[in-house]
Amino acid sequence: MNNLSITSGIFILLLLTGPMLMRTPAAVRRYLFYIINIVLYAVYLNSITNIIGILVFVIPTFLYIKLMKKRSAPAWPMIIIVLGMFFYLNGYIFIFLKDSNLLTFKLLGLSYILFRQLDILIQMNSGLIDKIDIVDYLNYLFSFWTIMAGPIQRFNEFKESIYAELKPLSEKENLKCLHRAANGMIKVLVIGLFFDNIVDNALKHYPPYNGNPLMFLSQVKYFIEIFYSYPLFLYFNFSGYCDVVIAMGKWSGFTLPENFDKPYLARNVIEFWNRWHITLSLWVKDYLFQPLFKWLISGILSKHILKAQYLSIFITFFLVGLWHGATVNFAIFGILQGIGMAASMYYRDTLQRKYGKQWYKEYLNNKKIAFIERFICLHYFSFSLMFFIK
């Protein structure tokens, strides 16, 4: 597979020509978009094995959607098949099958394609999607703006955007889009890279501890560099990319959801995930947390609603951690996020129950407490990221 990067010529060319290509009448736009998406994805797959892999992953879902519409079939059998295929294609299964001769695949944006397929299946099951044709289906799955790393758009939002009659942007709006995209590029290429270099340098020179106190001080110095630089690198790298695609999408008349809202100003882990990778948080809230919570309160935890809530949020964010990769480090990252979410929820509920809602309102307005909470939340997330570094 070729590496599609934010600085690759073809991606920049597509972003810059987007307004010309996409500001065409809706009927033309979707076919033009279809050709671009398919060609771009095929080029980046670069091997017949990968092309077969992706076709096997996405086409059965489309055929099943047709069956769902015709025979009112439930979504869950296909959800299980899609998840199984995802675990295989993404290499999760190889953890259990060492020295396996099974085929391996390198597919661009696989987990984002999975999120979109599940979104369609679940929405179709709930009757929120009426009909879908192959052009809309593949456009949604392989949309070149979001194929690299999101944001995770929902199918109905996507359809609304692709069929909308576009109004020309004013000069001011055009400039605003270009400024945001340029800022995003600078975040990735200049600021993000600056912190990345600090992390790289610290990791390279991190000394092994041999009982020498000077060596210990050197370890502490490099650890502090990594501890504070890696969260900043990750933020500028990912939010910069999101700024570029959201701004250039808007310039082309295509609305993409926001993915960041000053996450390091969050006061607790719940608020943090409402500000960081927002589209992922909303996705897991709708499709993991809520069904799990409903299942728990209708069964084994029917008399313990709060416990069901804490358990659901813990499991949800543990799985978010594992989504990043099937390694022990990502499992620990997930456990820390799960504990952070459940603990934040428990703390909020306890304060409200013990001291009342009016007191809690005053508590929230206290600036000193806000500062302390922000400090703790930032350091907790930074600590959890230490398991995130490869």
Next chain:
Amino acid sequence: MKKLLNYLPESVRYYGDILLLSIKIIIIISMIFGSVKPMIVYQNF
């Protein structure tokens, strides 16, 4: 930087905006041609 532009008179603000955008584009181009090829971390997930 963008906020500083608000102190400029209306008639020159637009040109200031274009100038600022040009500076950003020059920085970006020089980084790209300087072989900077960062990957987006979340691309690997």
